[in-house]
Amino acid sequence: MKFIVIGAGRVGQRTARVLREEGHEVTIIERDSSKSDAARSDGFTVVEGDGSREAVLEVAGVEDADAVGALTGDLNANFAACLIAKHHGCRTVMRIDEDYREEIYQQYADEVDEVIYPERLGAIGAKNALLGGSVRAIADIAQNIQVLLITITDESPMRGYTLSEVALPAASRIIAFGKSDGPLGIPLQDDSLEAGDRVAVLATFSVLEDVRQLLVGEDSAAPLVGGK
Template sequence: MRILVVGFGRVGARTARVLDAEGHEVTVVDDDHGKVLRARERGFTTIEGDGGDRSVLETGGIDEVAAIGGLTGTVETNHRICRIGSEYGCRTVMRLSEDVDPEVYDRYEADADEVIYPERFGAAGAKTAILGGDFNALGDLTEGLQLIVVRIDADAPVVGDHVNEIDLGDHGRIYAHGRDGDPLTIPLPGTAVETGDRLAILAVTGAIEDVESTLLG
């Protein structure tokens, strides 16, 4: 799967390494010469330039990639990246910061397939690793959120559905998927749910029963 990662800071660099380790073809875009050199030294195809510039993304092959991540430290740039990516029909992921105004968030969310808060989920991942080293841990991530893992049985209504099309509404969001016996990873577009699969969900604490009902019937 060909993927454009725009921004090779802390979040982008780690994302690129994980995707590369899973066998995906990653191109890194950044306007910082030092970061471009570091990405190149680690074996990535690189483009030096402003990731919010359409011509730079076209040089990076946006017309051929399956997904693009706007992972720079600038919200406005990430927004432009995702809007351009949407025009080319690829999956778009936008990095936001915790302090984004709710009204602005609603506008940005409409222009991306997925919105992430690295500051929040970095802490969540650290806690998960401490408790169990995998998404098998179940614990409070914030006062109102929990990370849960649901195993899909043969009678579940979501069997056969694509993971990225399962709508949990405001009750939660699916963040990882794994086949029976395999580790949990970020689900790819087109990944269909099978009997025995596990889904890791970030759920509103008071809505866990609703989430389980949607997934399991």
């Protein structure tokens, strides 16, 4: 797919790199000449200019871009860029600088398809790092729903069972499964859980702990709930 990323700062540059690594075509728009140079020497196509101006977005190819990420630290510029990009039929993603604004833009800004607050994603990463171990929170889907990526360990109570035998709490679903050496894919009833396999689970916060206990087990010091 073809993407335009506005802003070659910390957020924009990394987003552009991830998209490129996945084989997508990325054009960066950056106002600052030294940041533009840095992005160019990193191998990106860079349009130097103000991404909130239509002429600049046109040079960057907004006409046939699939999506535009307005990822600068300037909310006004980000919103104006989304307005223009939406007009050209692009999917639009806008960076905000305060989390309370997420609600406001989702409610009022029809031109913005998705709002991101980088600090929140950073907090999920930091929480994972602090917790360590076999459970990683991937995303907060809504305030009370999270996607977890769980690695099956030797201690997992469900190790050796097939997915059809895993009885998760009602407010949770297995949404993807991957063997230890393979990519994540659609879960099949016959897939069996071995140490090192990964399971992505969608769950409400109220059952997160139950899911964790089923798929990861307690620390060896603590007894399994219902297991002993």
